[in-house]
Amino acid sequence: MDLPTGRLGVWWVIASEIVIFGGLLASYVMNRIGHVGFGDQAAHTNVWAGGFNTFVLLTSSLSAVLAHAAAERGDGARAAKLLRYTTLGGAVFLVVKGFEWTHEIQAGFTITSSLFWSFYYTAAGLHAAHVIAGMVIMLIVAASAARNQHLQRVENIGIYWHFVDLVWIFLFPLLYIAK
Amino acid sequence: MSHEHAAAHEPSGLLKYVWSTDHKMIAFQYLFTGMAMALIGGFTVYVFRMQLAFPGEAVPLFGRVSASSYNALVTSHGSIMIFWVAMPVLIAAFGNYLIPLMVGCDDMAFPKVNRLSFQIFFLSAVLLTASFFVPGGAFGGAWTAYPPLSTSGVYNQTPIGATMWLVAVALEFVAFLLGGINFITTTMNSRAPGMRMFDIPIVVWMIVIASVLFMASVGPLVAGAVMLLFDQVIGTGFYDPARGGDPVLWQHLFWFFGHPEVYVVLLPAMGIVAEVMAVHARKRLFAYRTIVYTAVATSIISFFVWAHHQFVAGIDPRMASLFSVTTLIISIPVAEMVFVYIATLYGGAISLTTPMLWALAFLVEFLWGGVTGIFLGAAGSDIYFHDTYFVTAHFHYTFFPIAFIAGFAGITHWFPKMFGRMMDERLGKIHFWGTIISFNLIFLPLFITGAAGDHRRIFDYSGFPDLNLPYLQNLRIMATYALLAMIAFQVVFFYNFARSLRGGAVAGANPWKATTLEWLAASPPPHGNFPVMPTVYRGPYEYGVPDRADDFWPQYEPAGPAGQEPRLGAAGHGPAPSGAMAAPER
Numbered sequence: 001m002d003l004p005t006g007r008l009g010v011w012w013v014i015a016s017e018i019v020i021f022g023g024l025l026a027s028y029v030m031n032r033i034g035h036v037g038f039g040d041q042a043a044h045t046n047v048w049a050g051g052f053n054t055f056v057l058l059t060s061s062l063s064a065v066l067a068h069a070a071a072e073r074g075d076g077a078r079a080a081k082l083l084r085y086t087t088l089g090g091a092v093f094l095v096v097k098g099f100e101w102t103h104e105i106q107a108g109f110t111i112t113s114s115l116f117w118s119f120y121y122t123a124a125g126l127h128a129a130h131v132i133a134g135m136v137i138m139l140i141v142a143a144s145a146a147r148n149q150h151l152q153r154v155e156n157i158g159i160y161w162h163f164v165d166l167v168w169i170f171l172f173p174l175l176y177i178a179k
Numbered sequence: 180m181s182h183e184h185a186a187a188h189e190p191s192g193l194l195k196y197v198w199s200t201d202h203k204m205i206a207f208q209y210l211f212t213g214m215a216m217a218l219i220g221g222f223t224v225y226v227f228r229m230q231l232a233f234p235g236e237a238v239p240l241f242g243r244v245s246a247s248s249y250n251a252l253v254t255s256h257g258s259i260m261i262f263w264v265a266m267p268v269l270i271a272a273f274g275n276y277l278i279p280l281m282v283g284c285d286d287m288a289f290p291k292v293n294r295l296s297f298q299i300f301f302l303s304a305v306l307l308t309a310s311f312f313v314p315g316g317a318f319g320g321a322w323t324a325y326p327p328l329s330t331s332g333v334y335n336q337t338p339i340g341a342t343m344w345l346v347a348v349a350l351e352f353v354a355f356l357l358g359g360i361n362f363i364t365t366t367m368n369s370r371a372p373g374m375r376m377f378d379i380p381i382v383v384w385m386i387v388i389a390s391v392l393f394m395a396s397v398g399p400l401v402a403g404a405v406m407l408l409f410d411q412v413i414g415t416g417f418y419d420p421a422r423g424g425d426p427v428l429w430q431h432l433f434w435f436f437g438h439p440e441v442y443v444v445l446l447p448a449m450g451i452v453a454e455v456m457a458v459h460a461r462k463r464l465f466a467y468r469t470i471v472y473t474a475v476a477t478s479i480i481s482f483f484v485w486a487h488h489q490f491v492a493g494i495d496p497r498m499a500s501l502f503s504v505t506t507l508i509i510s511i512p513v514a515e516m517v518f519v520y521i522a523t524l525y526g527g528a529i530s531l532t533t534p535m536l537w538a539l540a541f542l543v544e545f546l547w548g549g550v551t552g553i554f555l556g557a558a559g560s561d562i563y564f565h566d567t568y569f570v571t572a573h574f575h576y577t578f579f580p581i582a583f584i585a586g587f588a589g590i591t592h593w594f595p596k597m598f599g600r601m602m603d604e605r606l607g608k609i610h611f612w613g614t615i616i617s618f619n620l621i622f623l624p625l626f627i628t629g630a631a632g633d634h635r636r637i638f639d640y641s642g643f644p645d646l647n648l649p650y651l652q653n654l655r656i657m658a659t660y661a662l663l664a665m666i667a668f669q670v671v672f673f674y675n676f677a678r679s680l681r682g683g684a685v686a687g688a689n690p691w692k693a694t695t696l697e698w699l700a701a702s703p704p705p706h707g708n709f710p711v712m713p714t715v716y717r718g719p720y721e722y723g724v725p726d727r728a729d730d731f732w733p734q735y736e737p738a739g740p741a742g743q744e745p746r747l748g749a750a751g752h753g754p755a756p757s758g759a760m761a762a763p764e765r
Contacts, residue, residue: 003367003368005288005289005364005368005369008288008364008367008368009288009289009292009360009361009364012359012360012363012364012394013360015394015395016356016359016360016394016397016398017398018398019394019395019396019397019398019399020398020399020401020402021398021402022398022399023398023399023400023401023402023403023432023435024399024402024405024406026399027399027402027403027406027417027428027432030428031423031425031428035423038423111409111413111415112413112414112415112416114422114423115415115416115417115422115423115424118406118409118415118416118417119417122405122406122409122415126402126405
């Protein structure tokens with residue numbers, strides 16, 4: 001094979017993750033199609049918060065790409081800096097989500113309110129767990145990249161971060177927009 | 180990810196059992212954990228079979244069996260034997276042990292991930308075992324964990340055990356996803372120079388295909404398990420019809436994994452049997468590529484048969500017809516594989532060693548399992564047979580050959596490589612015949628009781644006048660006695676295993692005169708496996724070769740006196756690039 005081993009491993013990780021999110025979203029879509037009125041609750045979601053988060057996450061992916069380019073040039077210090085920017089993007093995403101969820105819960109929309117809200121919190125929560133995991137790994141990779149070690153890992157964590165992005169691009173319209 | 184050349188810093192003493200990244204050590208850890216869990220799974224079945232044969236009497240070593248402890252025993256037996264015995268032994272133990280040795284590299288692609296995989300698995304096994312001792316006992320909602328039975332402690336009477344079971348199963352899935360990533364990546368990237376796609380031994384193909392299949396099917400169930408966990412712990416209503424949820428959703432998510440899971444464990448078993456047959460029949464495996472393609476086809480079809488588990492769950496009858504057809508279709512590739520194996524035996528110089536006996540028994544017994552599956556794959560007859568002992572017997576005629584018969588074939592065949600000693604043939608044959616005969620005596624009666632209407636969820640038939648008949652009760656007692664005999668014969672195996680570790684005849688590198696790469700390494704292989712990394716010159720099944728002093732031609736031997744050119748560098752077939760040796764740090 002012509003794929004480096006590490007990158008190949010990341011792709012297989014993503015393959016198994018796709019099916020996990022796929023099963024969850026398929027269950028959501030089946031419920032949504034099958035039950036009249038199931039999606040009415042989506043009107044109460046905060047589209048502006050979700051939209052802003054989409055923007056933040058996509059922008060954080062840009063610095064992941066730039067970090068990869070820097071790593072290709074062998075500039076580990078710059079790659080580390082850009083990766084930390086990406087991590088910051090993830091942190092902003094989580095903070096906004098925290099405010100958003102606090103607001104929803106205070107308005108009485110908790111995970112047990114209705115099936116829609118159960119899916120809303122479960123799917124977004126599973127995604128947020130992946131954001132947190134990605135941030136932790138990214139900081140570890142950045143620490144070694146700053147010493148110019150394991151530069152190929154910059155690309156691998158970038159691929160994973162794009163996947164986390166892509167999941168959100170599916171989640172945002174499904175949970176927020178489709179009313 | 181780096182390849183560790185860990186020879187210098189392999190932990191010593193007891194620490195190596197915790198921190199070793201060597202694929203062989205991890206394989207042994209999986210193997211012995213699986214064996215230990217098999218004892219627990221065997222104990223649970225002993226208790227509830229005793230209850231069924233002698234209802235209400237105190238069972239030795241356990242005491243009286245209540246209705247809810249019966250449920251917990253049956254549930255634990257199913258979950259343990261599938262998730263904590265069949266999978267760790269067939270996929271993880273043999274996969275870990277054989278893949279690096281058979282593709283000719285020094286270790287897995289990601290040794291630390293490999294170690295993490297076992298640690299997570301071990302944690303899940305500990306968690307499941309611990310659930311026996313919590314208030315209420317182990318989970319009692321059947322191994323399929325259907326809601327609403329599994330969601331509420333009011334129904335299953337095991338509120339803590341249910342959640343522990345669910346978390347343990349989820350951890351087990353994570354462990355096998357990590358292991359599978361390793362198996363696939365190693366086979367793709369770390370092959371010895373010259374080993375092309377169709378020079379890979381069948382058992383490695385099968386374990387890799389099974390890993391891909393597991394990866395592609397388990398995701399929805401992981402998501403479903405998260406939902407079920409929230410239903411149990413937080414009180415969401417994903418599967419609660421009173422709150423808009425749907426209990427059948429869980430059944431779909433479960434069986435979308437659960438049926439491919441059958442093939443996840445079948446394929447490695449088929450692979451082990453193929454290796455054993457080729458070696459002990461001294462014959463080239465018939466239609467090697469057909470077996471690979473058939474395995475792939477089986478895997479793909481296995482994604483379209485899951486709802487045959489739900490014919491009585493209120494699914495659309497048109498859907499039931501569809502799934503009946505796909506279920507009957509999937510028997511074709513599996514039957515084809517059996518025919519190919521029989522063709523491999525045809526004209527071979529068969530020596531009936533212990534591993535060969537197990538391999539032959541696998542074909543016979545699995546065939547019975549397959550034939551009885553036809554009754555259940557057709558929706559019309561399944562509506563009658565559903566949830567009877569007929570299903571149980573059919574299932575055990577497939578899974579017992581997969582998990583135990585093929586497992587014993589593999590263990591007896593590779594024991595000399597693993598531990599450098601031969602197992603005792605006479606004890607091996609005693610164990611073989613005792614196990615096979617008693618196995619059939621357990622499950623043949625259960626076909627009859629199942630067809631008569633014995634329902635799986637009844638723990639005491641004395642309240643059912645239609646079923647509480649002497650001839651049925653005698654069959655139940657017969658099955659229980661046969662089970663006791665089978666458990667007794669496993670003592671022979673454990674004795675043989677333990678004695679041969681130290682006292683068996685020294686095996687040497689290649690006692691079976693086999694062609695694949697693992698027999699080039701010393702027995703047991705040292706750290707790093709090979710003194711000199713091997714090069715592959717030919718396919719894995721060159722047995723019965725004329726014009727050679729010996730009847731076989733190993734993969735690692737270049738052209739001999741017969742003057743055949745080695746295939747390396749022939750037009751269009753360069754050596755496969757190897758990722759494991761001297762690869763740049765990527």
